[in-house]
Each structure stands twice: as structure tokens, then as C-alpha cells.
Amino acid sequence: MNAKEIKQYFPILDQEVNGHPLVYLDSAATSQKPVQVIEALNKYYREDNSNVHRGVHTLGNRATDAYEGARDKVRKFIHAKAREEIVFTRGTTTSINTIAQSYGRANVNEGDEIVITYMEHHSNVIPWQQLAKEKGAVLKYVPLQDNGTVSLEDVREMVTEKTKIVSIMMVSNVLGTINPIKEIAEIAHEKGAVMVVDGAQTAPHMKIDVQDLNCDFLAFSGHKMCGPTGIGVMYGKKEHLEKMEPIEFGGEMIDFVGLYESTWKELPWKFEGGTPIIAGAIGLGAAIDFLEEIGLDEIEQYEHRLADYAMEQLSTIEGMTIYGPLAGEKRAGLVTFNLDDVHPHDVATVLDAEGIAVRAGHHCAQPLMKWLDVSATARASFYLYNTEEDIDKLVQGLVKTKEYFSDVF
Amino acid sequence: MSFNNLDQLYRQVIMDHYKNPRNKGQIEDGTLTIDMNNPTCGDRIHLTMNVEDGKVSEAKFDGEGCSISMASASMMTQAIKGKDVETALRLSKTFSEMMQGNDYPDDLDLGDIEALQGVAKFPARIKCATLSWKAMEKGLTEKE
Numbered sequence: 001m002n003a004k005e006i007k008q009y010f011p012i013l014d015q016e017v018n019g020h021p022l023v024y025l026d027s028a029a030t031s032q033k034p035v036q037v038i039e040a041l042n043k044y045y046r047e048d049n050s051n052v053h054r055g056v057h058t059l060g061n062r063a064t065d066a067y068e069g070a071r072d073k074v075r076k077f078i079h080a081k082a083r084e085e086i087v088f089t090r091g092t093t094t095s096i097n098t099i100a101q102s103y104g105r106a107n108v109n110e111g112d113e114i115v116i117t118y119m120e121h122h123s124n125v126i127p128w129q130q131l132a133k134e135k136g137a138v139l140k141y142v143p144l145q146d147n148g149t150v151s152l153e154d155v156r157e158m159v160t161e162k163t164k165i166v167s168i169m170m171v172s173n174v175l176g177t178i179n180p181i182k183e184i185a186e187i188a189h190e191k192g193a194v195m196v197v198d199g200a201q202t203a204p205h206m207k208i209d210v211q212d213l214n215c216d217f218l219a220f221s222g223h224k225m226c227g228p229t230g231i232g233v234m235y236g237k238k239e240h241l242e243k244m245e246p247i248e249f250g251g252e253m254i255d256f257v258g259l260y261e262s263t264w265k266e267l268p269w270k271f272e273g274g275t276p277i278i279a280g281a282i283g284l285g286a287a288i289d290f291l292e293e294i295g296l297d298e299i300e301q302y303e304h305r306l307a308d309y310a311m312e313q314l315s316t317i318e319g320m321t322i323y324g325p326l327a328g329e330k331r332a333g334l335v336t337f338n339l340d341d342v343h344p345h346d347v348a349t350v351l352d353a354e355g356i357a358v359r360a361g362h363h364c365a366q367p368l369m370k371w372l373d374v375s376a377t378a379r380a381s382f383y384l385y386n387t388e389e390d391i392d393k394l395v396q397g398l399v400k401t402k403e404y405f406s407d408v409f
Numbered sequence: 410m411s412f413n414n415l416d417q418l419y420r421q422v423i424m425d426h427y428k429n430p431r432n433k434g435q436i437e438d439g440t441l442t443i444d445m446n447n448p449t450c451g452d453r454i455h456l457t458m459n460v461e462d463g464k465v466s467e468a469k470f471d472g473e474g475c476s477i478s479m480a481s482a483s484m485m486t487q488a489i490k491g492k493d494v495e496t497a498l499r500l501s502k503t504f505s506e507m508m509q510g511n512d513y514p515d516d517l518d519l520g521d522i523e524a525l526q527g528v529a530k531f532p533a534r535i536k537c538a539t540l541s542w543k544a545m546e547k548g549l550t551e552k553e
Binding site: 018343344349 | 414415450452474475531533537
């Protein structure tokens with residue numbers, strides 16, 4: 001994989017920010033988009049734009065073919081059994097909320113348990129908090145090991161006969177931890193619970209095989225994997241989706257509408273009320289083509305090397321605290337850190353003055369911040385267009401930050 | 410942008426307030442208590458104030474956040490102590506104008522607060538600076 005060549009496909013990266021060439025290290029928040037995706041959106045709006053599933057006319061057919069074609073690409077991308085199992089949503093958040101409000105409401109009762117972990121993103125915390133409150137169910141948090149991983153023994157202890165849903169992120173957006181989802185799903189199933197996977201930080205970076213993982217649901221977003229914003233996926237096993245009620249009602253999702261009763265379309269459309277996210281799905285399809293041409297295994301290995309290099313380089317800076325799995329341990333392509341007493345916002349502001357974009361804050365993971373006993377952290381996250389040179393610039397930027405604040409203090 | 414621009418943000422007096430915050434802590438028997446968060450970044454402020462005879466007789470803050478938010482809280486408490494409620498609220502309005510880069514009335518003595526002017530050039534940091542002021546405004550307005 002040649003990151004320098006790949007970078008050429010991303011026009012946005014070719015610019016100066018505050019007088020320095022842009023170094024974009026915030027892909028875990030959202031990735032940049034290659035020309036292939038921008039062109040697919042452009043082509044759709046210039047040539048094919050029309051509503052889907054209803055037009056007798058040619059544009060309607062073209063739009064429908066492109067939209068449904070994107071669904072086939074997603075099916076193949078995550079190795080789902082059937083295209084009916086792929087529902088387009090607005091993103092990971094909407095996907096998890098739909099699972100909670102539809103499957104959760106129908107299957108979780110008073111005294112039942114929902115199991116998540118301390119490292120979850122708010123989008124995989126609050127839908128379950130709300131469901132637990134509504135139903136009088138118990139929300140349980142699997143604790144973390146010192147290196148930010150989850151132990152299967154702890155999961156086994158937490159998941160009981162009362163557990164109806166286990167919902168865990170596959171890759172942590174803060175720690176970079178890669179969770180053993182396949183093993184956790186097995187534990188969940190032994191106790192009769194379903195396994196929900198937050199794949200927001202997984203889909204962009206490594207192969208996902210939902211049949212091999214044997215998860216019941218998977219949620220992910222297009223915008224973190226080179227696709228546009230506003231499109232995401234809710235995968236569910238057909239046996240679950242068939243029994244689930246839609247949570248949005250209106251056009252597009254109906255079979256027959258009477259004055260007082262209506263019936264729903266078959267899967268997956270019963271979950272896609274209203275004019276669907278046509279351009280978004282087409283853009284996501286183009287992003288999948290782009291990623292698959294490079295190869296997800298290639299991308300994963302490359303990012304792993306970048307993460308190793310970053311861990312190595314960053315730990316040479318005195319006063320640096322790095323969170324999550326240690327150097328050499330299995331981890332995704334991001335590094336979360338704190339530098340001495342300098343607040344992460346101040347770190348991010350000084351880096352920005354050097355053209356380097358990093359994230360600072362709680363990363364939508366306040367329970368995790370509490371566990372780490374910090375109010376905020378800084379995070380550099382990498383993608384297929386980043387290079388070791390970017391990391392070198394980050395390190396130089398951090399050294400300058402340190403100097404700057406030791407001067408002003 | 411160069412480090413010179415950064416110097417406009419991180420003025421010496423700001424860093425002094427950050428390192429040596431004035432009025433840090435809380436008034437045990439404070440009549441007004443306000444908690445406010447900046448949900449996008451996790452900054453927190455816990456502000457306690459006493460108002461006697463229409464004057465802010467005491468103000469203390471606790472919390473966590475970046476240099477700008479903590480320094481601003483320190484300056485704010487310093488500025489409102491001993492002022493009447495109306496003046497404190499006018500200060501807040503003046504500060505808000507300053508953060509938006511607008512002209513503001515010059516009849517109030519802003520003292521150290523003037524140093525925060527540079528924040529207006531860093532849109533991402535304006536909310537850091539205004540958090541404690543919003544808390545103060547909320548406390549004093551609700552009291553009225």
C-alpha cells in the first residue's frame with residue numbers, strides 16, 4: 001500500500017492551514033473523501049437524481065438501481081447472508097437507537113439486563129440508558145483492564161440468564177482497543193442474549209464478517225469510511241428484523257394504507273420510512289469500492305504499523321501519557337494522550353497553529369473519561385492517507401507545544 | 410498562523426490566572442450555586458456567589474477545563490466581586506460582545522479581562538471563555 005499515492009485521491013488534503021501543509025489526524029471523527037466518492041455524488045446529482053422505488057421513468061430506474069446496488073455492495077462488504085439484512089440509516093447513532101427502540105422495547109422487560117462496557121461511545125450508552133429507564137431494566141458496565149481491554153472472564157461474570165442484550169464496540173474510538181467480539185457473542189448467546197456491535201471504528205479500517213462474528217446486529221457510519229455524512233447501516237439477522245416493528249412511519253415503508261390500519265413493506269424497506277438517503281447510499285457504495293480496491297487487510301496492516309510508529313515516537317516525549325493498549329499490543333490506528341499539565345484544548349490549539357488537526361475533549365465517551373480519571377484527552381487518529389511523516393510532524397508539534405507552555409508558565 | 414498569533418491568545422496575564430487562579434473553591438454557605446458544562450468538550454464550572462444588598466459580596470469557582478476557561482472564570486469572579494448585580498450583568502454583556510469581536514461600551518473598567526480579547530480570533534475557543542460568564546449570568550438573572 002502506498003499512502004503517498006493514495007493521498008493524491010483526497011483533494012482536501014492538498015492545502016495549507018495557518019501557513020503549514022495540512023496534517024489531518026482526526027479521521028476517527030470523520031474521514032476525508034476521495035475523488036471517487038465526490039464524483040459518484042456529483043454524477044448522481046448531475047445525471048440520475050430521482051426518487052426511488054416508484055418512478056416508471058428512466059431516471060427513477062437509474063436512481064433505484066444505483067441505490068439498491070449500494071445495498072448489495074454493503075452486503076458483500078460485511079459478508080451478510082442476504083441483502084434484506086442491510087438497512088440504510090442516518091448513521092451509527094440512528095442504527096443503535098433503532099435497535100434499542102424496536103428490538104429492545106419488544107424484548108427487554110422489568111428486571112432484565114443490558115450489558116455494555118466502560119469504553120462505549122455515548123451512542124452506545126444513552127439508547128440503552130433510556131431503554132433501561134423506560135423498562136425498569138438494569139444497565140451493567142463491564143469494567144476495563146489497566147491497559148484498556150476487556151477480559152472475557154469479566155464478560156462471563158456480567159452476562160447472566162437475565163441479560164437480553166449485550167452491546168459493545170468492536171474498536172474503541174479513544175483507547176484503540178480491539179475487542180474480541182466473536183468470543184463475547186458466544187458468551188451472550190450461551191445466556192440467550194443478542195449481540196449488538198458498534199462497528200463505527202471498525203468498518204473503515206478492517207474486514208468485518210458478520211457471519212463469522214455471529215453478531216445479531218451491527219451498526220456503522222459511512223462518513224468515517226470515506227463516504228458522505230448522513231448515511232449509515234443497520235445490519236440485523238433476518239430472523240430478528242422480520243419480527244421487529246419499524247420506528248418511523250410514513251411514505252416508502254408501507255405495503256397498504258387503510259384509514260385506520262396499514263401494513264408494512266417487506267425487509268429491508270419497512271425500516272426506511274420517507275425518501276431514503278439515496279445520494280448518501282450511492283456515495284457509500286463508491287467508498288466501499290474504493291476501500292476494497294486497496295484491500296481492507298492491507299489498510300489494517302498499514303494502520304497498525306502507523307500506530308506502532310506513533311506509539312514509539314510519542315513515548316520519546318517527556319511528560320507524555322498514552323492511554324489504551326501498550327506499544328506492541330494489538331491496537332487500532334489511533335493514539336490518545338495527555339501532555340504534562342497542558343490541557344488537551346490548549347494542545348489542539350497550538351497544533352492547529354502548525355496545521356495539524358487533532359481532536360481534544362471527551363470524545364463522546366464520558367463514562368470512559370471517568371474510568372481514566374481525566375476530564376479530557378487529545379487524540380491523533382490515522383487513516384490510509386496518513387504517513388510516518390505526518391506522525392513526525394505531530395511529534396515536532398508536541399515538542400513545540402511543550403516548549404511554548406513551559407515558556408508562558 | 411504563527412506562534413505570534415498564539416501569543417495573542419495565551420497572554421501572560423491569562424496564563425497567570427490559569428496558574429494562580431483567584432477565588433478558586435466554593436463558598437460553603439453560598440446563596441447562589443450554579444453548575445454548568447460545556448458538553449462539546451467536557452469543561453465544567455461550579456460557581457457559588459453571595460449577593461447582599463444588591464451587591465455580589467463573594468464569588469468563588471471550582472471546576473475543570475482548559476487554560477482559557479479557567480483563567481476566564483478567575484478573572485470573572487475577580488471582576489464581579491463588590492459590584493452591584495446590574496453592573497455584573499453589564500460586564501457580562503460587554504464580555505459577550507468582546508468575544509464576538511464586536512465593539513463594546515468602554516465605560517466599564519475591564520482590567521485583566523481585556524487580555525481575553527484575542528480569544529475572539531479563535532472561534533473554537535470562545536465557548537471556553539464564556540462558560541463561567543454564562544453561569545454567573547444565569548445565577549444573577551434567576552435571582553432577580
